[in-house]
Amino acid sequence: MRYEKRPFIWDIMEANPWLSVLFIIFLQSIFTMDYRSLWFSDEVRYADVYTQMKDAGHWLVMYLNGVAYPDKPPVYFWFLSLIDTLTPADGISVFFLGSALSAAFFLLSTVALARTLGCGRKTALATGLVLLSNIFFIGIAHYSRMDLLFGSFILWANICLYKGFQNRDSGRYFLWAFGFMGIATLTKGPLGLIFPLLTAACFLIWKGKTKLLRDKSLLKGLGILLAILLAWVVGALIVDGTSFIHNIFYKQIYQRAVSSFHHEEPFQYYLIAFPLAWLPWTLAIFAAPLKQIFSIDHWVKVTSQRKSTQNEGRDWAWIMFISGFVLLTCLSIKVLIYILPLFAPLAMLTARGLLGEDGQEPVLDSKKLWIAIAGFYLLLAVAAPFAEVLIPFDITLHGLSFTVLIMGLAGLSLLKFKDSGAYKGLLVMTAAMLLWLQPLALLTLPSLDPLMSPRQTGEMMKEYVAEGSYPMAHKIYSGIFTYYAGTNIHETSDLKEIAKVLEEKDNVILIMQKKYYDRWEDKPEGITVVNEQFISDRPYMLIKK
Known part of the structure; x- marks a missing residue:
């Protein structure tokens, strides 16, 4: 086996990989607690959901813009409330602190998964560094939404299931596994239980151990899962009636899986999107032994050894990634963020391939x-x-010169250390992302606020509402202006309804996309466009009567 001299800093970090990755995510996040406005579309919508939960007491059934919001269960918003209560964070810093803590939890869960699947501290640390140098992961760690928290619970369900199948005393592990599945499901949805169960079933089939599915502890665990979900469903029924439950099970679960009403993409969507999201680690394909990968003899050997206990952790990781990827590809709804739980096993496999494990030579x-x-x-x-x-x-981006400098130096540093082995390269990439993020977060991203955040238009609406105007919106993504407007907005797609309100009320403030305004025939008299803002990729008109 080749010998590679390890930097002194690596030995310090490897001694405690959990603390090391926590320290790095702390450095990445410390200056980003209140660094920009909330952006279109999910950040501002989830902020309004949280505000309505706190102000109106909607703790079981979430509300958006004053209307029941069946898309998302409550756990993430409870998590934000806990942060709001226990920390000095206030205002939008609650949401960004929630993102940072979710990223830290996901990192710890990933390192724990690597250790559970048989990796030593060296590979476990490298697994965390792979994530911390992935651009997509860093971006989600600084965007306010529940996916990292959701993914963390999925990882812990996998950890407990794997331990349960490896342990004679499996009962407590299975109970914990189904408990985590229940919490994951109440964080974002049914993928929280489908991902781990699919991995477990495929693993047992691959290993020829399907008899383990008859373990009575699995039934007890299933009871825990059902108890968690039923407690919320019954509570939701009491609070909001049967229409909400119908919406959850039919529209949000069945239709999204079979015939999605939005985010419907072609079958090959993830085949294109995933390699882009995994950058720069997608480039590991150029360092992989492609001749071996495409060799029939190699796969015959892998298949013949599938019942061996030597590489069960590696097999679980591969099955976790492949089964999850196939599942997402088969769903009607396809959203890039759904791939996050697959990052953990792939990060472990990448680290293992780069450093080697169990005395095996690196394959990358x-x-x-x-x-x-x-x-x-x-x-x-x-x-x-x-x-x-x-x-x-018409927008000025700040801090681009720093981006050029840091990325350029990182590239040159990697070229300089290309012959030094895996450890120095990993450290260079980690340092590059840490340094690159500072000007990006403090200069570049805030300069995108006029384009990405509805704050400007929302706060103008808030001023008009304070003066007595009635707020309305036509054909918008529901709730995107409510948080900054500070009030629920009458949303409708019916221009006749808008015309009627304009006729009946003296003071109205109306928001609509420019394309709909331009197509609006017989515009009522007395209306004036007071503001126009491009948000994301389309212009919105603020109209006053």
């Missing part, structure tokens, strides 16, 4: 990998100055 060529990623960093450095030119809006 670190030199080829660092050259490929260096090229990616240098490409980002070259492309960054053109970002402002490519955005077709």
